[in-house]
Amino acid sequence: xxxxxxxxxxxxxxxxxxxxxxxxxxxxxxxxxxxxxxxxxxxxxxxxxxxxxxxxxxxxxxxxxxxxxxxxxxxxxxxxxxxxxxxxxxxxxxxxxxxxxxxxxxxxxxxxxxxxxxxxxxxxxxxxxxxxxxxxxxxxxxxxxxxxxxxxxxxxxxxxxxxxxxxxxxxxxxxxxxxxxxxxxxxxxxxxxxxxxxxxxxxxxxxxxxxxxxxxxxxxxxxxxxxxxxxxxxxxxxxxxxxxxxxxxxxxxxxxxxxxxxxxxxxxxxxxxxxxxxxxxxxxxxxxxxxxxxxxxxxxxxxxxxxxxxxxxxxxxxxxxxxxxxxxxxxxxxxxxxxxxxxxxxxxxxxxxxxxxxxxxxxxxxxxxxxxxxxxxxxxxxxxxxxxxxxxxxxxxxxxxxxxxxxxxxxxxxxxxxxxxxxxxxxxxxxxxxxxxxxxxxxxxxxxxxxxxxxxxxxxxxxxxx
Ligand code: SF4
Numbered sequence: 001x002x003x004x005x006x007x008x009x010x011x012x013x014x015x016x017x018x019x020x021x022x023x024x025x026x027x028x029x030x031x032x033x034x035x036x037x038x039x040x041x042x043x044x045x046x047x048x049x050x051x052x053x054x055x056x057x058x059x060x061x062x063x064x065x066x067x068x069x070x071x072x073x074x075x076x077x078x079x080x081x082x083x084x085x086x087x088x089x090x091x092x093x094x095x096x097x098x099x100x101x102x103x104x105x106x107x108x109x110x111x112x113x114x115x116x117x118x119x120x121x122x123x124x125x126x127x128x129x130x131x132x133x134x135x136x137x138x139x140x141x142x143x144x145x146x147x148x149x150x151x152x153x154x155x156x157x158x159x160x161x162x163x164x165x166x167x168x169x170x171x172x173x174x175x176x177x178x179x180x181x182x183x184x185x186x187x188x189x190x191x192x193x194x195x196x197x198x199x200x201x202x203x204x205x206x207x208x209x210x211x212x213x214x215x216x217x218x219x220x221x222x223x224x225x226x227x228x229x230x231x232x233x234x235x236x237x238x239x240x241x242x243x244x245x246x247x248x249x250x251x252x253x254x255x256x257x258x259x260x261x262x263x264x265x266x267x268x269x270x271x272x273x274x275x276x277x278x279x280x281x282x283x284x285x286x287x288x289x290x291x292x293x294x295x296x297x298x299x300x301x302x303x304x305x306x307x308x309x310x311x312x313x314x315x316x317x318x319x320x321x322x323x324x325x326x327x328x329x330x331x332x333x334x335x336x337x338x339x340x341x342x343x344x345x346x347x348x349x350x351x352x353x354x355x356x357x358x359x360x361x362x363x364x365x366x367x368x369x370x371x372x373x374x375x376x377x378x379x380x381x382x383x384x385x386x387x388x389x390x391x392x393x394x395x396x397x398x399x400x401x402x403x404x405x406x407x408x409x410x411x412x413x414x415x416x417x418x419x420x421x422x423x424x425x426x427x428x429x430x431x432x433x434x435x436x437x438x439x440x441x442x443x444x445x446x447x448x449x450x451x452x453x454x455x456x457x458x459x460x461x462x463x464x465x466x
Contacts, residue, residue, distance in 0.1 A: 001327060004325070005350070005438070007321075007325040007326075007327060008321050008325050009438075009441070010325070011320070011321040011322050011324065011325040012320065012321065012442045013442075016155060016158070017153050017322050019155065020152065020153055020154060020155045020158075021152065021153065021318075021319055021320070021322050022319065024149060024152045025152070025313040025314075025318075025319050028149070028257070028258065028309075028310075028313045029313050029314055030258075031257060031258025031259075032254060032255055032256075032258045032313070032364065033258075034258060035253075035254035035258040035259065035260065036254055036255075038260075039250065045250065046251065046366055046367070046368055047368070048247060049244075049247050049248055049251055049366060049367055050304065050367045050368050052239065052240065052244050052247070053304040053306075053367055054301075054304060055240075056205075056238050056239065056240060057236065057295065057300060057303055057304060060235065060236070060238070064235055064238070064286065066205050066206075067204075067208060067238055067286075068286070069208070070204075070205065070206065070207055070208025070209075071208040072208070073208055074207075074208045074269050074270030074282075075270035075271050075273070076208065076231075076271070076282040077282070077283045078284050078286065079283060079284070079285045079286065080285075080286050080288075081285055081286065081287045081288065082288050082289075083288065083289050084113070084114035084115065084287075084289050087114050087116070087232065087285055087289065088115070088116055088119035088120075089119075090283075090285050091119075091120065091197065091232075092119060092120065092123045094195075094228065095123070095125055095194075095195055095228075098194065098195070098227075098228055098281075099194075100125060100194040100195045100228065101125060102125070102126045102128070102189070102192050102193045102194055102195075103120060103125055103126065103127045103128070103193060103194070103196070103197055103226075104128050104130050104186075104189055104190055104193040104196050104197075104221070104222050104225075104226065105117075105128065105129050105130060105134070105198070105222065106130055106131060106196070106197070106198040106199070106212065106214065106218055106219040106223070107129075107131035107133070107134050107150070107199065107214070107219075108197065108198060108199025108232055109144075109199065109307060109329055110199050110233070110234050110287060111199060111232055112143070112144065112329045113329045113330075114232075114287065116197070116232070117129075117138075128193070130190070130218040130222060131214070131218055132179060132216055132218075133149060133150035133151045136150075136151050136163075136182075137150050137151060139162055139163070139166045139167070140162050140166075143323075143324065144323070144329075145322050145323030146309055146312060146322075146331065146332075147307045147308070147309035147312065147330070147331070148256045148257065148307070148308065148309040149309065152322070153322045153323065153324065155173075156175065156178075159173070159178055160172050160173040160178060163181055163182075167181065167185065169181050190221045190226075193222075193225065194226055194227060194228065195226050195227075195229075195230060196221075196222035196225065196226040196228070196229045196230070197222070197229075197231075197232065198210075198212055198219055198222055198223060198229070198230075198231055198232070199231070199232050200212060200231050200232070200233040201213050201237070201252065201306070201307075202238070202239050202245055202306075203233050203237050203238050203239070203284075204240075204241065204242060204244075204245055205238050205239070205240050205241070206240060206241050206242070207242065207269070208269070208270070209245075209267050209269050210233070210267070210268040210284065211245055211249075211265065211266070211267055211268075212264075212266045213249065213252065213253065213262035213264065213265050214263070214264045214266075215259075215262055215263045215264065216263075216264070217263070217264050219264065219266055220264060220266055223266060223268055223278070223279065224272075224277050224279070226279060227279055227280045227281065228279055228280065228281045228282075228283070229268070229271075229279040229281070229282045229283070230284075230285065231268070231282065231283070231284045231285065232285050232287055233285070233286055233287065234287055234289075234291060235286050235287065235288050235292065236291050236303040236304075249261060251306070251308070251366035251367075252306050252308050252366070254366075255308035255309075255310040255364070255365075255366045256308040256309055256310065268282065270282050290342035291303060293341075294341045294342070298374060298377045298378075299341040299374055299377070299378075301369050301370060301374065302334060302337045302338055302341060302369060302371075302374060304367045305334050305338070305367065305369060306366065306367060308366060309332075310364040310365060310366065311332055311360075311361035311362075311364060311369075311371060312333070313364075314360040314361060314363075314364050315332050315333050315355075315361055316356055316358060316360075317332075317333075317354050317355060318331060318332040318333070323335075326354075327339075327348075328343065328348070333355060333361040333375070334361070334369070334371060335351070336351035336352050336354060336355060336375060336378075337352070337371065337374045337375065337378065339351055340352065340378055345378060345381065345382060345383070346383060349378075349382045352375045352376075352378035352379050352382070353379060355372070355375050357372045357375065357376070359372050413452075417448040417452065420445075420447060420448050421447055421448055421450070424445075424446075424448075425447070
C-alpha cells in the first residue's frame with residue numbers, strides 16, 4: 001500500500017475531490033444541525049444513549065450470550081468468528097452448502113473491513129452490491145470513502161460517465177435518471193440471487209432482533225427475496241431493549257443524514273414463519289476481528305460508535321483529504337482510532353497524528369465519544385521507532401530551548417518575521433520553506449504583518465497611558 005503522506009498529497013491535488021467533499025459535507029452538516037434543533041431534549045437523549053451503550057460494552061460477554069439465546073429462539077443460526085478469515089469462511093461454507101451462485105448485498109462496513117467480497121468471488125460466487133452508492137463503487141472497482149455516503153468523493157458527472165462506460169447507457173448527470181438505470185439493473189439481480197448478505201445497525205439483546213436502516217429499501221429486498229439471509233454483525237453493535245433501540249434510531253438518522261427517521265427501518269426476527277414472507281434460513285455471524293482486544297483499554301469508548309459519520313463531516317482533515325487517504329475501511333476521526341485499534345498501531349501510526357484536535361468530532365458525536373482524548377492517547381503510545389523524523393524532532397527541540405528564553409525568543413521572532421517578509425515580497429514562500437514545504441505545496445504561507453499584535457498592543461497602552 002502507498003504511504004499515507006502520498007495518499008494525502010494525491011487527495012489534495014485532486015480538485016474534483018475537493019469540490020465534491022466540500023459540497024457534500026457542508027450539506028450533511030447543515031442538515032444534521034437543523035434536525036437536532038427540532039429534537040426535544042436532544043442533549044439528555046445523547047446522555048442516555050451514551051450511558052446505555054457504555055453499560056452494554058461493560059458487560060459485553062453476558063450480553064452477547066443472551067443475544068445468542070434470543071436469536072436462536074427466533075430460529076436463527078448463530079456463528080462466532082474471531083477474525084476476518086473465520087468470518088469469511090463461515091459465510092463461504094453456508095453458501096457452498098446451499099450451492100449458492102449469486103449473492104446480493106446490502107451496505108455493510110463490516111464486510112468491507114473483512115474483505116468479504118474478495119473472499120466470496122475467490123470461492124466462485126458472484127456478488128452484487130445493491131446500495132446505490134456501493135453499487136457505483138463496485139462498478140468503478142473502487143472503495144467507499146465515507147461511512148454512510150460511499151461515493152461522497154464523486155461528482156454527478158463522475159457517476160454519469162462511469163455508468164455510461166460500464167453499463168453502456170447514454171450519459172446523464174441527473175440523479176433521477178442514474179437511479180432509474182441502477183434500479184432497473186438491480187431488480188433482476190434481486191430476483192436471481194440465492195443468498196442475501198447484510199450488516200446490522202443494531203442487535204437487540206432481549207428480542208434477538210436485527211435492525212437495519214436504509215433510505216433505498218434495498219435491504220428489504222436482500223432480506224426477503226433470497227432463500228438465505230446472512231447477517232454480519234460486529235460484537236459491539238448491541239442494544240439491550242427496543243426502548244433503547246428507539247433512542248438510537250432517533251440519534252442515528254439525525255446525525256447521519258439529518259432525517260427524523262431513515263426511510264426504511266427493518267427489524268429481522270429470524271426466518272419467515274408460516275405464511276410470512278422472508279428467507280428460509282437466517283444466519284447471524286458475530287464478528288470480533290480485534291474488537292474484544294479494545295474492550296477495557298484506552299480505546300474501548302470507540303466501540304460505542306453507531307457509524308453515523310457525523311464526525312467525518314465536521315473534521316477539517318477529512319473535509320480536505322476524503323476517505324481514501326486514510327487507507328482502510330473506516331475514515332475520519334473515528335477511523336483514526338478504530339483502524340489502529342483493530343489492525344495495530346505500528347502500521348497505522350500516522351492516522352492519530354492526522355488531526356487538529358479541534359474537538360468538533362466530539363461535539364457532534366451523538367454518543368459523545370471523546371475522540372480527541374483517544375487520538376492523544378494513541379500519539380503517546382506510538383512506538384518510538386515510528387516517531388517523527390530526526391530533523392523534525394531536532395527542530396522542535398531547538399524551538400523548546402529558544403521559547404524557554406524570552407529575550408532570545410523575541411530576537412528570533414523579530415529576525416524571522418523580517419526574513420519572511422523579505423522572502424514573501426519575492427514570492428518565495430510557496431514550496432520553499434524547509435520542513436514546511438509539504439504544507440506550502442497546497443496553501444500559501446502568509447507573509448507576517450509589518451507590526452506584530454504584541455507591538456501594536458504595547459503601543460496602544462503607551463498611547464492611552466494605561
Ligand atoms: S464516533 Fe460518533 S459521530 Fe463519529 S461515526 Fe461514530 S457515532 Fe458517529
